[in-house]
Amino acid sequence: MFYMNMNAIVAMAGMIAVLMLTRKWANNKRILMIVFSLFFLLFFSKKLCVFYTVYTLINYGGFVYLCRTAVWRKATFIFAIAANVAGVFLGVRLFVMDIFHHPLFDTIIYLGLIYNVLKVIDAYYFAYFFGKEGEVPAIDYGNYILFIPTFTSGPILKFRDFMADTKQPYRVDSALFEASVKRIILGMFKKMVVVTWMTGIFNEVLKQDLHTHQSLFLMVWFYAIIYFDFSGYSDIAIGFGRLMGYTVPENFKKPLLSPSMTQFWRNWHATLGDFFRDHIFMFFSRKAPSxxxxxxLSVVIMVSIGIWHGFTWLYLFYGLYHGIILAVENLLKLTTVNKKKVSKTYFYMRCLITQALVTFSVIIYSSNYETVFRIYKGLFHFA
Incomplete structure (x- = not known):
């Protein structure tokens, strides 16, 4: 959302200029970034700023307590995560679905909250496993939660990696500056030009009576729209994040060249897949699982990812569909393909099969029952 607002773009560019001018100040990015984040949210929405200030302080208190306490550690850990998931994550989804209403809340309050809850959970994991050694100052915790470049839609930052970057002085050389600016321009071109043009074509075709070839076209076309839209956002976030002195992880790693669904989910929205794999496997399977x-666990992870996108039957089936495919790949030992040890024909055939499986389900991201069912129904309209 921020990247579609020119005032927000100018504000972030101004912050980068300030960081560059104060680079000789050892703590410039730690102190200036928290000030920038709070004022950015304040000017965007006073209610949003107040909400996130309170939310961050409450969770920082829980984080510090978990780092220091030796009593009921696991119970505290589980309660902290459950409170965030039940009180925030479920609340957001129920509010968006018009099931939950309260005069104190409105849509703006929930901006970015789904992603920020995941960051809060990652910090609690760090506190639980590292104890006192994992404790960090409030200013660094605040910067982690409120980091503007990834605030609304990721990529999801890992607590450990962000804290490692925090300890490093602000360094942006000419090569990094050039690469980051090019990344931002590329991302904006994807979102503002490519996605806008492609969405117009999608809507025009959707108005027609759908036959097999039109439904197939819409499924492939929508897959491309989703890719350009989200990868474009990630490009912008990565570019701005690195110009502010923090390494934002890659979210898309050539997903179209994934020879299995397992590898696809390591390359498509990689930080989300990594989050669920790391935290569910870490909690339920400390040792190498059978x-x-x-x-x-693959089914559990994919169902979690599906429900994370929305509490609807569509997303539940989406998660089950991908989870079952991952489970079958695991049982049949088809999770990876070494490109150097197989023929090009076999490798690219596996990539094609994977993309076909993804394309069949990706239309669910439209979140519109009527659109999804019309397109699936059109597949069987051969005349």
Whole structure:
């Protein structure tokens, strides 16, 4: 959302200029970034700023307590995560679905909250496993939660990596500056030009009576729209994040060249897949799991990712669909393909099959029952 607002773009560019001018100040990015984040949110929405200030302080208190306490550590850990998931994550989804209403809340309050809850959970994991050694100052915790470049839609930052960057002085050389600016321009071109043009064509075709070839076209076309839209956002976030002195992880790693669904989810929205894999496997399977256990956990992870996108039957089936495919790949030992050890024909055939499986389900991201069912129904309209 921020990247579609020119005032927000100018504000972030101005912050980068200030960081560059104060680079000799050892703590410039730690102190200036928290000030920038709070004022940015304040000017965007006073209610949003107040909400996130309170939310961050409450969770920082829980984070510090978990780092220091030796009593009921696991219970505290589980309660902290459950409170965030139940009180915030579920609240957001129910509010968006018009099931939950309260005069104190409105849509703007929930801006970015789905992603920020995941960051809060990652910080609690760090506190639980590292104890006192994992404690960090409030200013660094605040910068982690309120980091503007990734605030609304990721990529999802890992607590450990962000804190490592915090300890490093602000360094942006000419090569990094050039690469980051080019990345931002590319991302904006994807979102403002490519996605706008492609969405117009999608809507025009959707108005027609759908036959097999039109439904197939819409499924492939919508897949491309989703890719350019989200990868474009990630490009912009990565570019601005690195110009502010923090390494924002890659979110798309050539997903079209994934020879299995397992590798696809390591390359498509990679930080989200990594989050669920790391935290669910870490909690439920400390040791190397058996193939059957890993397969069942794959289903749990994908259902979680599906529900994370929305509490609807469509997203539930989406998660089950991908989870079952991942489980089958695991059981049949088809999770990876070494490109150097197989023929090009076999490798690219596997990539094609993977993309076909993804294309069949990606239309669910439209979140519109009527659109999804019309397109699936059109597949069987051969005349």
């Amino acid at each position: 193939r059957w256990v890993a397969s069942m």
